Amino acid sequence: MNIDLTDFTARANMIAVIGLMMAGLFVTFASGHLVKRLVGLSLFQTAIFIFFITMGKVTGGTAPIFEPNDPPALYANPLPSVLILTAIVVSLATLAVGLAITVRVNEGYGTVESDEIAAADARIESDLAA
């Protein structure tokens, strides 16, 4: 079976995005430390930014800057980058709120480890347990 290596090199961005995304998703769920879970979430979202930005790349194209005297013939699509500017702000806001909530969790429980929080909650009788 012939494997064409150019398939991989042409999709290097996708391989990087998938790798980063899965690493982020893994940390988000496998880690018990709330701050690490937020780091995982950020990694996941960063992978999405790379996905969008590399999507706009046009082979052989220059940066999408308009020069009146010498307009570029071929340039990258600027729209995905613009979208990601918004997505970065959203991601930053989510991260900030997440860290703020983590601070309050720490004030309430004295820990930011999921299993210690679960152990503290288990002492209260409740039908909220999963």
Place this chain on the structure above:
Amino acid sequence: MNAILNHSPAIFVALPFVAAAIAFLCPPRAAAWLTAIVAVLLAVLAFGYEASTEGARPLIYAFGGFAPPAGITFRIDNFNIIAIILAACVCAAAALHALGDGGKEISAKRLPAACGLLLLEAGALLGVASTGDAFNMFVFLEVASVAAYGLVALGGERDRRGFKAAFDYLIFGALGASFYVIGVGFLYMATGTLNFADIAAHLQMRPAPQLEAAAYGFLFTGLALKAALFPLHAWLPRAYALAPSFVTSLLAGVGGAIAILALARISYGVFGADHPMTSAVLQMIAAPLGAVAIIWGGLRATYAKDARVMLAFSAIAEMGFLFLGLSLGTVAALAAVLVKIVADGLSKSSLFIAAATLRRFSTGSTVEAWRGGLSRHPASAVALSIALANTLGAPLTLGFVAKWLLLDAAIGKGWAWAVVVMAVGAILPVIYAGRALEKLLFQPGTQPREGVTASPFSVIPALVLSAALVVAGVASAPLVDAARAGANELTAGANR
């Protein structure tokens, strides 16, 4: 005046955002009053807006005068307008409750922030309901979610578990939004545009099966996370049970429903019901998971002792009904889903507000504590009873009409198993809501607690919402016709 009318779609969303910024700076009582006035104004405007645009829909509003597909648009059609009215009404009820007894659940110094977040949430929900742009929808979904994380975290003040609940909600919510935005990315790769109508036209002309399949898969997963489809619901019970009651009334009322409506618009308005990926995902994933959610949510609600946990699991079961209805893929089913969303939105909002009022007159947060509610605080017990009867699917309520339409749609499609699941799912509420009703209405209560009063700002919204359930249940024709018109318009959109 004409200028205001021309820009009304934008003003509708901008008004709560501007008011939110002011509410943050006000003293507590002023902030609560401002929020309540703005939210009620929005609800009144929503009805007036529906009447004034009658016959003129779909109304396309281009921001800054940039025509679509280049510019961002708001689209007000017969499908969206129902969501807009529902969202405005539920927000008004939540804001009034915050002005009344709901605001007492948090410390006064946090009330301005809570009111500001409530208005942000209201504006963002209206934005999701009215936007005609895929990426714009992501931004509004995220504004709504970030406001919701903060609102849920307010519950941590009384019970530290509220902070952890808000954290889990944030993780799931952020993942849901991320999945959604990946889906938008694939859609953009396939079509080179972000405007929903334009995407639909491009998909018709130049299909790109692989990219479309990837796009729909991610969009579906993201919105299912936001709507808490089983098994992606883990965040919901704690968030609903531990948040302040005015927050839960809003989130349970329209927070999840808005994600379903977004999914319906993308599935049927953009991809189209006969799109291979859409029908495959809906029939092979959404339908079975919805069925499991109906049964599992109903069972958990039956076993729950805490009143708000029971209502939260009931909400998960209702979501199952919506996803199962959505997967049927017919116009009748889509109309039934719309009616069910209205019924659930009004009843869940009323339930959480009335339960919070009754909670002041009884000891403990369990369903058991509702015993003799009618003698303790008749008004909220009546509101609670009507909303419970709606959950139970009792005739004369909108819940009955909605379940009837859904069953009818399932029979029309010929899905015998879905009919069986819906029938079982309709019996489970008879057990848990019936048990609660029996405690409320027929059991003698102990003496009411001395020196407790209920604010009319909490009692009246619950009563009005419950009354609306009965009025819409008895005279259901206008709403059902409106839902049919909306569903027809949405499904026709993909074939334009």
